[in-house]
Amino acid sequence: MSDNFDVIVIGGGPGGYPAAIRAAQNGLTVACIDGWRNRDGSPAFGGTCLNAGCIPSKALLESSELLHRAQHEFAAHGLRVEGIAMDIAKMQQRKANIVRQSTQGILALFKAAGVTPLQGRGRLLAGRQVEFTDHAGQMRRLQARQVVLASGSEPMALPGVPFDGDRIVDSWGALEFQEVPPRLCVIGAGVIGLELGSVWRRLGAETVVLEALEQLLPMADGQVAKEAARHFKRLGLDIRLGARVTAAVVGEKEVTIRYTDAKGEHSVVVDRVVVAIGRRPFTAGLLGEDTGVQLDARGFIEVDEHCRTTAAEVWAVGDCVRGPMLAHKAREEGVAVADRIAGRYAEVNYRAIPGVIYTAPEIAWVGQNEEQLRAAGRAIKTGSFPFAASGRARAMEAPAGFCKIIADAGSDEILGVHVIGPMAGELIAEAVLAMEYSASSEDLQRTIHAHPTLAEAMHEAALAVDKRAIDALNR
Ligand code: FAD
Ligand code: NAD
Numbered sequence: 001m002s003d004n005f006d007v008i009v010i011g012g013g014p015g016g017y018p019a020a021i022r023a024a025q026n027g028l029t030v031a032c033i034d035g036w037r038n039r040d041g042s043p044a045f046g047g048t049c050l051n052a053g054c055i056p057s058k059a060l061l062e063s064s065e066l067l068h069r070a071q072h073e074f075a076a077h078g079l080r081v082e083g084i085a086m087d088i089a090k091m092q093q094r095k096a097n098i099v100r101q102s103t104q105g106i107l108a109l110f111k112a113a114g115v116t117p118l119q120g121r122g123r124l125l126a127g128r129q130v131e132f133t134d135h136a137g138q139m140r141r142l143q144a145r146q147v148v149l150a151s152g153s154e155p156m157a158l159p160g161v162p163f164d165g166d167r168i169v170d171s172w173g174a175l176e177f178q179e180v181p182p183r184l185c186v187i188g189a190g191v192i193g194l195e196l197g198s199v200w201r202r203l204g205a206e207t208v209v210l211e212a213l214e215q216l217l218p219m220a221d222g223q224v225a226k227e228a229a230r231h232f233k234r235l236g237l238d239i240r241l242g243a244r245v246t247a248a249v250v251g252e253k254e255v256t257i258r259y260t261d262a263k264g265e266h267s268v269v270v271d272r273v274v275v276a277i278g279r280r281p282f283t284a285g286l287l288g289e290d291t292g293v294q295l296d297a298r299g300f301i302e303v304d305e306h307c308r309t310t311a312a313e314v315w316a317v318g319d320c321v322r323g324p325m326l327a328h329k330a331r332e333e334g335v336a337v338a339d340r341i342a343g344r345y346a347e348v349n350y351r352a353i354p355g356v357i358y359t360a361p362e363i364a365w366v367g368q369n370e371e372q373l374r375a376a377g378r379a380i381k382t383g384s385f386p387f388a389a390s391g392r393a394r395a396m397e398a399p400a401g402f403c404k405i406i407a408d409a410g411s412d413e414i415l416g417v418h419v420i421g422p423m424a425g426e427l428i429a430e431a432v433l434a435m436e437y438s439a440s441s442e443d444l445q446r447t448i449h450a451h452p453t454l455a456e457a458m459h460e461a462a463l464a465v466d467k468r469a470i471d472a473l474n475r
Contacts, residue, residue: 002029003140003141003142003143004029004142004143004144005028005029005030005031005116005142005143005144005145006023006028006029006030006144006145006146006341007019007020007023007028007029007030007031007144007145007146007147007148007338007341008030008031008032008033008122008128008130008142008144008146008147008148009023009030009031009032009033009147009148009150009334010033010122010124010130010147010148010149010150010151010286011032011033011034011047011122011149011150011151011152011318011320012032012033012034012036012045012046012047012106012117012150013034013036013046013047013048013049013050013150013152013318013319013327013330014046014047014049014050014054014318014327014328014330014331014334015047015150015152015317015318015319015320015330015331015333015334016032016034016047016148016150016317016318016334017032017034017045017046017047017106017109017110017334018331018334018335018338019148019150019317019334019335019337019338020032020110020113020115020148020338021109021110021113021115021338022334022335022338022339023115023148023338023341023342024113024114024115025113025338026338026339026341026342026344027342028341028342029114029116030114030115030116031115031116031117031118031142031144032045032110032115032116032117032118033118033119033120033121033122033130033132034047034117034118034119035119035120035121035122036051037135038051039176043119043120043135044099044100044103045103045106045107045110045117045119046099046102046103046106047150047152048152048153048319049327049330050099050102050103050106051099051103052171052172052175053171053327054327055098055099055102056095056096056098056099056175057171057175057192057195057196057199057358058358059094059095059098059099060091060095060175060196060199061195061198061199061358061359063091063094063095064198064199064200064202064203065202065360067084067086067202067203068202068235068360070084071084073397076397077397086180086203086204088177088178088179088180088203089178092176092178095175118132118134119134119135120132120133120134120135121133121285122286123285123286123287123288124147124149124286124287124288124291124293124314125141125288125289125291126288126289126290126291126292128143128144128145128146128147128313128314129141129142129143129144130142130143130144130147131288145313146313146314146315146341147313147314147315148314148315148316148317148334148337148338148341149286149293149301149309149314149315149316149317149320150316150317150318150320150330150334151281151282151283151286151318151320152281152282152318152319152320152330153279153280153281153282153319153320153325154279154280154282155170155171155172155275155276155278155279156275156277156278156279156280157275158187158245158275158277160245160246160247160248161187161245161247161248161257161273161275162248163275164250167250167255167271167272167273168248168250168255168272168273168275169272169273169274169275170274170275170276171192171196171274171276173274174186174196174200174272174274174276175196177200177272180200180203180204180205181200181205181270181271181272182204182205182206182271183205183206183208183254183269183270183271183272184197184200184201184205184206184207184208184270184271184272184273184274185207185208185209185210185255185257185268185270185272185273185274186207186208186209186210186273186274186276187209187210187245187257187273187274187275187276187277188209188210188211188212188275188276188277188278189209189210189211189213189216189217189239189241190276190277190278191357192274192276193209193211193274193276194209194217194232194237194357194359195357195358195359196274196276197209197237197274198232198235198237198359198360201235201236201237202235206236206238207236207237207238208238208240208268208270209237209238209239209240210240210243210245210257210259210268211239211240211241211242211243212242212243212244212245212277213241213242214241214242215241216228216229216239216241217357217363219355219369220357220363220365220369220418221365221369221370221371221404221416221418222369222370222371223370223384223402223404223418224363224365224369224404224418224419224420227400227401227402227420228357228359228361228363228420231359231360231361231400232359235360240259240261241261242261242262243259243260243261243266244259244260244261245257245258245259246258246259246260246265248273253271254269254270254271255269255270255271255272255273256268256269257269257270257273279319279325280298280299281295281298281299281300281301281319281320281321282319282320283295283299283301283320291311291314292309292310292311292312292314293309293310293311293314293316294309294310296322300320300321300322301316301320301321302321303315303316303321303322306336306337306340307321307333307336307337307340315337315340315341317330317333317334317337318330318333318334321333323350323353324353324355326353326355328353328354329348329353332348332353333348336348349436351367351435352366352367352432352435352436353366354366354428354429354431354432356424356425356428358425361398361400361401361420361421361422361424362419362420362421362422362423362424362425363419363420363424364418364419364420364424364425364427364428365416365417365418365419365428366416366417366428366431366432366435367406367414367415367416367417367431367435368406368415368416369406369416369418370382370404370406370416372416373406373415373416378408378415379408379409379410380406380407380408380409380415381406381407381408381409381441381465381466382404382405382406382407382465383404383405383407383441383461383462383463383464383465383466383467383469384402384403384404384405384461384464385402385403385457385458385460385461385464385469385471385472386399386401386402386472387399387400387401387402387403387421387422387454387457388400389460389471389472390452390454390456390457390460390471391451391452392452392453392454392456393421393422393454393457395452396422396454398421398422400420400421400422401419401420401421401422401424402419402420402421402457402461403417403418403419403421403427403457403458403460403461404417404418404419404461405417405431405441405444405458405461405462405464405465406418407440407441407465411440412440412441412442412465413438413439413440414431414434414435414439414440414441414444417431417434417435417458417461419431419457419458421454421457422454423454426454427454427455427457427458430444430455430458431458441462441465441466442462442466444458444459444462445459445462445463445465445466445468447459456471460472
């Protein structure tokens with residue numbers, strides 16, 4: 001095998017593997033180096049997303065949601081379920097199978113595209129040389145014309161609450177519990193805290209979520225955050241805001257978490273603790289001497305708007321660079337870089353990156369929220385439509401939440417769309433497309449939506465922007 005490639009991608013997550021495939025589609029010779037190893041030591045492409053993030057978390061969210069619905073919704077359908085039982089081992093096995101299918105799929109895609117997969121560690125050296133060390137410790141020097149760094153991120157640790165891989169775990173550990181912890185403490189009410197807190201709460205864990213900020217979901221629209229808080233409370237997630245964790249005392253059978261809030265000092269005694277206070281860029285061992293690649297003050301690889309690093313012909317994408325830590329953002333950057341390398345035009349629209357939180361109800365948004373727009377002094381108009389007024393949502397026994405559209409008061413251009421409700425993560429795609437094409441609320445108003453669908457809520461919310469909704473009161 002040649003040691004010279006047009007492109008070497010370091011990192012095989014949702015930033016790296018699509019970059020490698022697109023570069024190969026563009027007729028370039030490509031190698032993708034990935035160092036991921038599973039708990040049993042086996043290597044796997046796919047990075048955090050496929051192995052320990054998006055995919056396994058969604059598998060468990062689905063299983064636990066089905067249990068919750070069987071327990072709490074089926075009766076309303078006239079379905080009596082007796083003696084429903086949980087088999088966590090089976091649930092975890094299903095999740096593991098889905099992960100394996102997905103990660104092995106990448107190898108098949110590489111083969112079809114002609115990408116050389118290299119499993120082991122990659123280290124960028126000066127002059128776009130790459131030192132590759134396989135999992136057996138064998139080292140090789142490779143040469144690339146262009147290098148794409150896609151090394152991802154890792155969980156942040158909380159001083160005083162050290163991970164021990166057993167009682168105090170990160171999100172990966174929380175996806176691997178083999179039994180439901182009777183009492184669980186999640187530190188951080190961010191996306192991971194709410195998703196994984198929901199999983200284990202639905203499966204029966206008494207769940208306390210400690211959040212340092214006084215506000216829940218500050219990045220979401222205020223009305224959405226308020227509605228979400230009601231649903232989390234109804235689920236039984238005990239979210240305590242303004243809670244600053246000071247220490248963890250690990251006993252033989254339990255962990256005591258000490259925290260302070262405005263009212264003083266408190267403690268909570270639990271069986272397991274999940275620390276989910278954010279992630280930081282992972283670049284350990286990635287850069288040799290004199291590569292010219294610079295990191296910023298927070299440890300992210302410095303890039304410009306086209307993902308060019310400070311070194312010529314070296315690019316970086318995904319969680320290791322600025323911007324939201326989302327798989328689809330990483331993917332778009334990876335693909336765009338592979339096209340730019342081949343001399344093709346490519347653009348990532350950072351103003352239209354959707355965010356989805358896969359709780360029940362789901363939460364999804366794109367663009368700016370009402371608070372941000374008002375703070376910026378922008379003249380806006382808004383329209384909302386409740387799922388309670390949607391025939392399809394009622395038929396699904398899922399009438400919670402609403403769809404909200406914010407448009408510029410003058411031009412009518414859509415500036416933000418915020419959904420909390422059934423399948424919000426699917427519904428938001430229409431809003432992303434609308435914003436990608438600078439659509440106005442009138443454009444959505446004039447678009448025919450099939451009946452009866454949840455998507456009609458988007459249509460009605462657009463009509464409500466001009467107080468012309470048909471199926472709801474126009475306030
Ligand atoms: P990663 O996926 O982290 O991949 C980087 C890869 O590079 C890894 O395999 C790593 O081992 C490898 N690597 C690093 N350094 C080297 C080196 N020197 N040599 C060789 N290999 C190296 N995002 C969403 O959009 N939707 C979700 O629903 C979602 N759910 C999530 C749930 C959880 C529990 C977590 C933790 C994250 C979730 N995310 C989600 C975030 C998402 O996983 C990340 O944004 C995404 O994986 C980033 O992709 P990446 O390619 O930049 O990095
Ligand atoms: P996050 O930034 O979403 O949330 C972390 C939360 O922890 C914040 O609310 C923060 O205020 C709080 N916090 C920080 N320090 C704390 C402390 N000492 N005590 C208590 N609370 C504290 O981070 P995350 O939930 O860990 O997720 C990491 C990344 O993974 C995010 O960037 C997210 O976008 C991504 N992710 C995305 C999805 C999705 O798209 N559905 C799902 C999971 C993870």
